[in-house]
Amino acid sequence: MSDSSPSPHKVLIIEDDEIMRLSLEDALRMDGIPVLTAASAMEGRRVLGRNAVDLVITDIRLPDGTGADLFHEVSAAYPGLPVMVMTAFGSVPQAVELVKAGAVDYLTKPFDVGAFLEAVRRVLNTRREQRSGMTAHGAADSLGRSTAMRSVKHYVDRVAPLDSSVLITGESGVGKEVVANQIHQGSARAGKAFIKVNCAAIPLNLVESELFGHEKGAFTGADRRRVGRFEQANGGTIFLDEIAEIPPEVQVKLLRVIQERVLERVGGNDSITLDVRILAATQVDLEKAIMQGTFRSDLYWRLNVIRIDIPPLRRRPDDIPLLARRFGDGFAASMGKRVSGFSPDAESMLIEWPFPGNVRELKNLVERAVALCDGQRIEVHDLFPEAVPQPDPRGYASLREAVEAAEQEAIRNSLARCGGAVGLAAEALNISRKSLWEKMRRYGIDRQSETSR
Missing domain, CATH: 1.10.10 (Arc Repressor Mutant, subunit A)
Incomplete structure (x- = not known):
């Protein structure tokens, strides 16, 4: 077996024919691709257990097993890890069945080294794009692939090109800002400013100045003119997160800005014309807030031209493994760690977890797990170290x-x-x-x- 320096794009070749194995290893090294090799299924498992790789290439016939069995083992133990099979002409039907089952490709021996390198590059490029979130499904994957989130993404695609105001609702951490970003990026304003304002984070006495700006001397401490967030967004999009936190006296002025698309800075007399699209988000039931007198009904209807409701993560558990793997790959790359995927038990625990903090909680959980993980895969104790039972917790075995x-x-x-x-x-x-x-x-x-x- 041979090794190479650590690389985020390493290939493992499992081939019992020494001449073939060395030939393919040399071709990959000459192409600048780090490579590991193994002469048997057992040796291949051992290499996989000790190294993070981005592609497994295995012969379909091995001295201690079959490439088909190895493919199914790898798919179960390392979800998402691509496997390519090499086969003699007589085993092509079996290779085709493996491709149907999820193998990325098969090569029929004897094959041209150039074709081999091209196939490897294609898989590694796809892997690289997946890790950077830039695949054709990147935008959809950032939300999820469940039926509910595909519906949300479809709706986002429909409303993005419009200039209408959009109200995005959902619990804390479900991804309201992600949806707002996708609306902006899918609009004609994509190349212009996208200004995000967390209304809950602004001190009450500064909300008006923050949104609309102020002139020099408008109030104590205003020693210079300040351009507000709406002016900064002119020509582009403004995203008002936690819109329910805007105090009633500022809601009146916000309503006028939305209706007339003009504003005056605090302490100023000049009217400033605006060309801005308005997106707003809240986790609060605004209709209940209207009944309680904390939110203006006329402002609500101005904002609620188009409404997008994002379901909580617990109602779409199918999205959890996909999002977890995407977060895990991203954190592993940024931390320089060889961590890829989750153990079956860890993934099951994630799916069962209620996630009151939704996607934000999942992301934080995975970041901690990657940081704590000292193996190749994230285990239950990496995700929930505080929940792992002590030796005498009532006699539970696990x-x-x-x-x-x-x-x-x-x-x-x-x-x-x-x-x-x-x-x-x-x-x-x-x-x-x-x-x-x-x-x-x-x-x-x-x-x-x-x-x-």
């Missing part, structure tokens, strides 16, 4: 058993409190009715028996 026991207890308690009503219990647990039924079936929980507890 973290999974402890989690399942806690989940069963929560379901039983909720059913008891709700008189066995599955719908009410699901709502109390913040999961879907279908999910609760499935968990009850898995754990053998009878709703009738729980009402007598």
